[in-house]
Amino acid sequence: MESHQTHTNATISNTSGWEAEARDLPSIGTLHTRAFHPTREWHRKVFPSSITPWWEKIYTVDIDDPNCYVLKVSSPESSTTVLGLLCLRKYKADERGAARWGTFPPPLEVDREAFDAMLNSMIKYREQFMFGRAHFCVDHFGVDAEYQGRGLGKILMARACEIADREELDVFVEANEFAESFYQKFGFKTEQKLEMPGGLTECFLIRRFGLTN
Numbered sequence: 001m002e003s004h005q006t007h008t009n010a011t012i013s014n015t016s017g018w019e020a021e022a023r024d025l026p027s028i029g030t031l032h033t034r035a036f037h038p039t040r041e042w043h044r045k046v047f048p049s050s051i052t053p054w055w056e057k058i059y060t061v062d063i064d065d066p067n068c069y070v071l072k073v074s075s076p077e078s079s080t081t082v083l084g085l086l087c088l089r090k091y092k093a094d095e096r097g098a099a100r101w102g103t104f105p106p107p108l109e110v111d112r113e114a115f116d117a118m119l120n121s122m123i124k125y126r127e128q129f130m131f132g133r134a135h136f137c138v139d140h141f142g143v144d145a146e147y148q149g150r151g152l153g154k155i156l157m158a159r160a161c162e163i164a165d166r167e168e169l170d171v172f173v174e175a176n177e178f179a180e181s182f183y184q185k186f187g188f189k190t191e192q193k194l195e196m197p198g199g200l201t202e203c204f205l206i207r208r209f210g211l212t213n
Contacts, residue, residue: 018159020063020070020085027082028072029056035142042176042200046111046118054107058100062087062139071159073143073152084143084152088160090169091126093134098123100139114197121194122174125204129191130172136164138173157186161207170208177201187211 020028029052036043062068073084089099098119106115126137138160143153164171175183180190180203188205195201 018069018071020059020072020082022060022063023080024072024074024082025056025059025063027080028059028085029053031055031082031085031142031144032140034144034146035148036145038145040176040178042114042196042198045198046114048109050109051107054104058104059087061103062089062100065089067091068139069160069163071156073156083147084156086141086156086160087139088163088171089137089139090167091130091135091137093132096123096127096131098126099137111198117197118174118202121196121202121204125174125192125194126172129204129206130170133170135169136160136167136171138171138175141173153182157182161186164207165209168209170206173205173207175203175205177203179203180205183207 030049032043032047032055033049033052036047037049059070063070067090069086069088071086071088072082075081075083091099101119101122106112130137141153141156143156160171171188173183173188177193177200183203183205184190186207188207190203190205192204193201194204
């Protein structure tokens with residue numbers, strides 16, 4: 001375990017710019033399934049494994065979007081096997097909606113009731129708490145379940161926080177209840193909680209620049 005962690009961290013530090021590239025898209029397309037399906041029934045229902053092409057389509061655009069940082073952790077065995085991913089998006093002060101989530105309608109296999117509830121709550125609370133000032137939003141974040149607990153998520157989040165601090169911007173995120181304490185370790189404060197269809201509780205957190213130390 002220790003030697004594997006060291007090897008993995010070395011690979012991260014050698015990843016140019018941390019940024020995902022087009023060649024990573026096939027692996028990115030399967031990451032949500034690898035990260036959440038083994039332990040999260042809600043994700044299996046709302047985002048079935050059959051929608052891999054949808055994820056690839058979204059990230060094809062995100063990778064080239066100057067307002068997005070698509071951060072990755074690659075496997076030490078293959079640089080195009082993505083083990084962890086964090087998409088950090090910058091919103092303008094007067095920007096409404098949910099950006100990529102509203103641009104790409106979900107496939108028919110998606111549980112639309114649960115998806116819409118998640119999307120609408122994200123829009124509501126992001127605009128309620130953040131509208132009027134530029135900010136970042138964690139659009140998507142996950143680590144392959146087989147590699148969880150090895151610090152990869154912490155490395156990605158630390159990098160995202162560095163970017164936000166460099167640009168002196170707050171960060172908003174909608175996260176499920178299982179991830180709430182993780183975000184709080186990075187200075188995020190829970191502003192609101194809401195139960196989703198299917199019983200999952202979503203948390204809405206903000207990391208405010210200059211108030212995290």
